[in-house]
Amino acid sequence: VFTYALAIAIFSKKGKLDKAMELLAEMKTESLAPNNVIFNSLIDGLLKQQDFDKATALVNEMRLSGCTPDKYTYNIFLNGFVRADRLEDAIALFAHMLEEGGGYVNEVTCGMLIAGFAKADRIDEALTLFAKMEELGMAPNSICYATLITQLLKVSRVEQARDFLEAMTSKHGFGEVQTCNAVLQALINKGSLDPALSLLTKLKKNGVKSNTVIYNSLFSGLLRMGRSDEASQIVKEMIENGHALTSSAYNFIVIDLVRSNQFEKARSFFSMMKEGRAIPSSSVYNTLISGALKEERFDLASGFLKDMISDGYTPGCVTNNIFLHKFVKTGQFEWAYALFEQMEKRDKFTYSHMISCYLKQNKIESALLIFKELKEKALVPDQFIYSLLIRGLVRAGHLDQAIDFAEEMMKNLACSYDV
RNA sequence: CAUCACCCCUUGCUAA
Numbered sequence: 001v002f003t004y005a006l007a008i009a010i011f012s013k014k015g016k017l018d019k020a021m022e023l024l025a026e027m028k029t030e031s032l033a034p035n036n037v038i039f040n041s042l043i044d045g046l047l048k049q050q051d052f053d054k055a056t057a058l059v060n061e062m063r064l065s066g067c068t069p070d071k072y073t074y075n076i077f078l079n080g081f082v083r084a085d086r087l088e089d090a091i092a093l094f095a096h097m098l099e100e101g102g103g104y105v106n107e108v109t110c111g112m113l114i115a116g117f118a119k120a121d122r123i124d125e126a127l128t129l130f131a132k133m134e135e136l137g138m139a140p141n142s143i144c145y146a147t148l149i150t151q152l153l154k155v156s157r158v159e160q161a162r163d164f165l166e167a168m169t170s171k172h173g174f175g176e177v178q179t180c181n182a183v184l185q186a187l188i189n190k191g192s193l194d195p196a197l198s199l200l201t202k203l204k205k206n207g208v209k210s211n212t213v214i215y216n217s218l219f220s221g222l223l224r225m226g227r228s229d230e231a232s233q234i235v236k237e238m239i240e241n242g243h244a245l246t247s248s249a250y251n252f253i254v255i256d257l258v259r260s261n262q263f264e265k266a267r268s269f270f271s272m273m274k275e276g277r278a279i280p281s282s283s284v285y286n287t288l289i290s291g292a293l294k295e296e297r298f299d300l301a302s303g304f305l306k307d308m309i310s311d312g313y314t315p316g317c318v319t320n321n322i323f324l325h326k327f328v329k330t331g332q333f334e335w336a337y338a339l340f341e342q343m344e345k346r347d348k349f350t351y352s353h354m355i356s357c358y359l360k361q362n363k364i365e366s367a368l369l370i371f372k373e374l375k376e377k378a379l380v381p382d383q384f385i386y387s388l389l390i391r392g393l394v395r396a397g398h399l400d401q402a403i404d405f406a407e408e409m410m411k412n413l414a415c416s417y418d419v
Numbered sequence: 420c421a422u423c424a425c426c427c428c429u430u431g432c433u434a435a
Binding site: 183217287352359 | 421424427428429430431432
C-alpha cells in the first residue's frame, strides 16, 4: 500500500492522472485497500486540473470504501476552489469546516483562504481573517505573512506591508526561501529595485541561501522592466556563485523578446536554445504561439503547437484561450464558437473572450448567457469582466441594465467605478 | 520527505 501511495502521489503531482487512476484500479484487483493518503493525492491531482466532477466522485468512492474525508481532503478542496476562482465556494466550505469542529481548520486552511482573498483583490477580508486566526488560537506562519505582504505591496499599501514584514521577521526570521522570494518578487514588480536588492543582501547576511529561484526572479523582473544591463549583471553574479544557468533563464529571455515585439529574435533565440539542451517550458510555447498569432503567422503558431505536444505538453486552457482571443479579435466568430464548444476547461479568460465575441456582434443576450454560465460555475466575475459587460451594455443603449451590473459589481468587489 | 497553502511564467476590453 505504501508503495502504491508513493507512486500515485508522484503521478498526481505530475498531472498524470490517468496513470494514477490505473494504479488505483490495479490495487483493487490485488484486493489492497486504498487509504486516505491515496485518495487525497488523487483528488488533489484532479482538482489541479479543475476536474471537480471526478474529484467529487472520488470522494464518494472514498466514503464507500470506508475512508472518511480528513482535514487534508477538506484543505485540498478549499484550495481547488481558490485556484479556480470560486471564492464563494471556498468561503462556504471554510465556514462548514469551522462548524464541524474537529480541528479541520488549521494554519494551512487559513493560509489558503487568505491567498484566495488576496487574489481576488479583497485584501481587507484577508486582513480580517488574519486577525481572526489569532483569536482562534492559531499562529500565522510565515506563508500567511508573505501572502499579505505581497498583496499589500501590489496595491501600494507600502507602510502596512513594511509593518507586516517586520512582524514576520521578528516572529519567524526570514522563513523559507520561497517566502523571501515572494516578497522580493513583489518589490521587483513594483519597480522598487533598490529595496529589493537591499533585502537580498540582508537575506544573505542572515544565511538564507540565495538560490537559483531567487536569481531567476530577479532576472525576469529586471528583464520585464527593460533593465537588461542589470539583468546581465545578475547572470554574471549567478555564474560566479556557481549557479548553473538553468533553462528557465532562457525561457525568460524568449518571453521577454516576444513581449517587446521582437518576435523574429525570439524565434531564432528559441531555435538556438533548443539546439542546446535547454528545456522550453509550456509557457514559452504559449508565448511563442501568441507572438506568432500577433504577426499573423498561423503557420508558425501551429508549428509551435506541434512542438509543444511532441515535447510532452498537453495544450490546455491557456493555449486555447490564445487562439480564441485571436479569433475574436479578427472577427472569425465561427471559429471562435467552434473552439469554445470544444473546450472542456474554461476559465475567466475564456469567458471574457466569449463575452467580447458576442458584444462585438451586438448579441447582448448571448453575452449575458455567457456571463450566466460563468456565474453558474461559481467563478468570480472580476472587475475586468464587469467593465467589459457594462461598457457593452452602455454602448447598446441598455443603460438600466448597465447600472444594475455596476451596482452588483460594487457590492461584490467592494470597489468603486468611474463613470 | 507517502497526500494540502505562499513564489515564478504564458492568455483578457479600449481605431490607442
